[in-house]
Amino acid sequence: MKIGILTSGGDCAGLNAVMRAIGLYIYRNIKNAEIVGFQNGYVGLIKGECKPLRKEDFEGLLDAGGTMLGTNRTPFKQMTVPEEDGITRLDKMCANYKKLGLDCLFTLGGAGTHRTAALLCAEGCNVIGLPKTIDNDIYGTDFTFGFHTAVDVAAEAIERVRTTADSHGRTILVEVMGNKAGWLTLYAGIAGGADAILLPEIPFNIDKVCECVRNTYRAGKRSCIIAVAEGAIVDAEAPYKKKERAFVRVDRGETTVTAHLAEVIGEQTGFETRSTVLGYIQRGGSPSAYDKVFCTRLGSYAGRLAAEGRFGVTVAVCGNKITFNALADIAGRYKLVDPAAEIVAAAEGIGICLGR
């Protein structure tokens, strides 16, 4: 059995741990197996650039951050667009899949990667997807790998910001990754003890946020910490499309809501206010112990699906049970924070402001 692996989209901790589990399972359980790795996501498959991965190449990867294959963002929309030679990227990928004599392709990626995987599947390629992203926004799975590690990183950062905010009696906004979905901000905000958490799914009212700041100091706290998703939206901007909101921000020279929001809060409350952007540290480093176990479970199960000849699926965890969904059911669908969800009620129930 000849098997291909690729990692696509934004990276995260755990990619190597998942590939390790896939490789170790396959070499242990499938006779005469051969594995190749495509460099830099779908670009490797488009160009037919891959390298052999022996069993020993999968050893020692459990702790390794990043992806040993490299990754790349190749937007789904570009896949059916002919390149200069008049051939679409999709056709090139299918041709290379056949030319290399692959029996199966593992794609480790986010929502966009899954859409392309479903396209390959519809063209007759045997694809098994694995749900990767720090955003945890892939439909059909309770969690994605990389998410819990990013929660640990962001939560610790929020706790660290609290001590310096206490020293100065400041309000500090901490920008957390997550454009479409606020899962990472919600989990890290709760775990980090934030006083307010602003999510893309719940457009926030600036007066409510300022009221939270004032009440925090009135309650005797030395600081106020606000976890802000990079995709958070002020209610006044909610009617606009993302491009229109970006246009307004570019006018002010910002890419996200946080910097301007810090200025407004400082002006309206009179408290010294600062902002800090966590950025790519949320995607770096070794996976957490939780993610190492989760990645091992996902990769091993994916290897088993290949051994059983079950393709056109993507691995998932539902209620702590490792399972799978049809790629066609997942492709292009996002799992967003439900404003009426129990975890949101839990946060608001203890007094965390969600900006509403």
Ligand code: F6P
């Ligand atoms: O999709 C994961 C993610 O980290 C998002 O949270 C973030 O907005 C985006 O990727 C950043 O994309 P890039 O790595 O291309 O800058």
